[in-house]
Amino acid sequence: MKKAVPLIVAVLSALLVMVGIFFREDLGGWVSVVLNWAIVLSSVALLVVLARLLFMHIGYITMGRQGFIYSLVAVLAFLFTLIAGFLFGVENPTFLKWIAGIIRPLETALLGLVAIVMASLGIKFFYERGWNALTISFAISAMVFLILGLGFVQAIDFPPLQRVIQVIEGLPMIGARGLLIGVALGAILMGVRVLTGVERPYDD
Amino acid sequence: MPELSLNDWVAYALLVALFLIFIISYFIARARQKQGKAQAEAKTRLDAILHRSSERGEGIVIGLSEGDGARLGSLAGLTGLQTQAHVFRHSLISDVPPKAMAGEGSLALLSQQLNAGTYDGATMPELFRMDSSALAGVESYAYLAGLLPELSRPNLSALVIQGELNPELILALDSAKRQGLDTVVASSSLSGQAASYLGDPESALGEEAFLNQSTQPREKAGLDATLITLKIIRALIVVGLTVAVLLHFLGVLP
Numbered sequence: 001m002k003k004a005v006p007l008i009v010a011v012l013s014a015l016l017v018m019v020g021i022f023f024r025e026d027l028g029g030w031v032s033v034v035l036n037w038a039i040v041l042s043s044v045a046l047l048v049v050l051a052r053l054l055f056m057h058i059g060y061i062t063m064g065r066q067g068f069i070y071s072l073v074a075v076l077a078f079l080f081t082l083i084a085g086f087l088f089g090v091e092n093p094t095f096l097k098w099i100a101g102i103i104r105p106l107e108t109a110l111l112g113l114v115a116i117v118m119a120s121l122g123i124k125f126f127y128e129r130g131w132n133a134l135t136i137s138f139a140i141s142a143m144v145f146l147i148l149g150l151g152f153v154q155a156i157d158f159p160p161l162q163r164v165i166q167v168i169e170g171l172p173m174i175g176a177r178g179l180l181i182g183v184a185l186g187a188i189l190m191g192v193r194v195l196t197g198v199e200r201p202y203d204d
Numbered sequence: 205m206p207e208l209s210l211n212d213w214v215a216y217a218l219l220v221a222l223f224l225i226f227i228i229s230y231f232i233a234r235a236r237q238k239q240g241k242a243q244a245e246a247k248t249r250l251d252a253i254l255h256r257s258s259e260r261g262e263g264i265v266i267g268l269s270e271g272d273g274a275r276l277g278s279l280a281g282l283t284g285l286q287t288q289a290h291v292f293r294h295s296l297i298s299d300v301p302p303k304a305m306a307g308e309g310s311l312a313l314l315s316q317q318l319n320a321g322t323y324d325g326a327t328m329p330e331l332f333r334m335d336s337s338a339l340a341g342v343e344s345y346a347y348l349a350g351l352l353p354e355l356s357r358p359n360l361s362a363l364v365i366q367g368e369l370n371p372e373l374i375l376a377l378d379s380a381k382r383q384g385l386d387t388v389v390a391s392s393s394l395s396g397q398a399a400s401y402l403g404d405p406e407s408a409l410g411e412e413a414f415l416n417q418s419t420q421p422r423e424k425a426g427l428d429a430t431l432i433t434l435k436i437i438r439a440l441i442v443v444g445l446t447v448a449v450l451l452h453f454l455g456v457l458p
Contacts, residue, residue: 041310042308042309042310043309045309045310045312045313046308046309046310046339046342047309048309048313049309049312049313049338049339050309050339052334052338052339053338053339056334056335056338067353070353106345107345110345110348110372110375111372113375114371114372114374114375117374117375117378118371118374118399118402120378121374121378121402121403122402125402129405176394178410179394179397179409179410180394181410181441182409182410182411182412183392183394183410183411183413183414185222185411185434185437185438186392186410186411186412186413186414186415186434187279187280187392187414188219188222189222189226189411189414189430189433189434190279190280190282190283190414191279192222192223192226193226193426193430194279194282196226196227196230198230198422198423198425198426198429199282199286199423199426201282201283201285201286201289201314201318
């Protein structure tokens with residue numbers, strides 16, 4: 001019984017939402033109710049997990065665990081944002097400016113780091129694998145799309161060249177579609193596994 | 205009921221075929237399991253990592269979905285949970301227990317619930333720790349900020365990431381490699397797959413992102429059935445596309 005109830009709830013909810021897509025006019029109201037429950041539950045879950053995270057960091061500080069200073073920063077930043085949000089409101093322009101002033105430079109720095117790491121991994125790709133069909137085609141495609149990305153070639157007024165560029169620019173889409181079909185099949189099969197109760201990520 | 209076009213009918217037919225093939229394959233796989241005819245388990249990278257971490261008494265960090273992809277109902281997130289359960293089942297008495305990092309509240313709670321169930325099922329609930337699963341951050345960079353410090357913990361052997369992940373995960377992957385950790389990456393997003401392929405040539409591509417591992421008979425049969433279904437449906441799609449292209453060139457299809 002302990003295992004059957006979550007399975008029945010999961011399968012029935014999934015079936016209701018799925019049937020609701022086909023019979024939107026008749027079942028649309030019910031589907032909205034179920035989806036609203038899901039949103040409310042998700043929000044409550046976030047609150048619970050945030051509280052848990054906060055207490056975990058407070059625990060690290062009181063225990064004096066190695067690196068507790070980071071926990072102290074996390075807790076102080078959390079409390080500062082929470083109190084400021086309550087006092088000024090989350091739509092307050094000054095509050096938003098403060099938050100953006102902290103988050104944006106950090107995110108931009110991380111984005112820059114991602115670019116550097118990608119470039120270094122691109123070089124490592126050749127170093128580790130040597131010159132073979134895969135690495136050579138990778139190098140050629142990277143060069144071609146870098147040049148195309150600059151936009152100078154597109155500026156040349158020569159219709160046959162424009163046609164070639166159009167074909168080349170469509171190539172990544174062909175590869176992406178192949179992968180997307182695979183991803184879609186995988187997702188559908190995962191859905192079928194959950195729907196039939198073969199896979200129960202909510203239960204062990 | 206909305207009016208259906210030819211494309212819709214083809215899609216629904218494919219969906220019904222996929223469902224039927226899966227169900228039939230699943231029952232065949234279960235029957236073979238019961239008769240003891242199931243194939244001997246192939247050793248995967250994850251198995252090798254789990255054995256190594258058990259031998260050395262080292263821990264594993266598991267990354268679940270992050271950012272927008274971790275939203276409630278994300279199938280990739282659910283796949284990651286099953287992989288997490290598999291890792292925890294094999295590391296119940298490990299010196300350094302595994303730790304899962306989720307990028308969304310409900311996913312983190314499900315992850316904790318699953319861990320509690322795993323320890324409870326193994327009749328050792330006293331070993332369950334609440335911090336075995338945690339919320340790393342709800343946005344991509346916040347998630348990274350939560351995940352990266354976990355990778356610098358001592359006595360770790362691997363980073364296992366499965367879910368919907370953005371290309372920023374390359375930072376975590378690079379950090380793990382620099383610290384000598386093994387990596388297993390399966391991202392269901394295309395950009396995540398492209399980035400992870402650069403960092404780890406054995407990372408999952410396409411539908412592989414939704415495959416997980418399990419030693420549980422029901423889930424194992426489900427996985428076998430999934431693989432068979434994928435092979436048949438892929439063949440059907442290839443044949444269908446070829447026929448469609450031929451018909452297009454013959455002028456039958458617009």
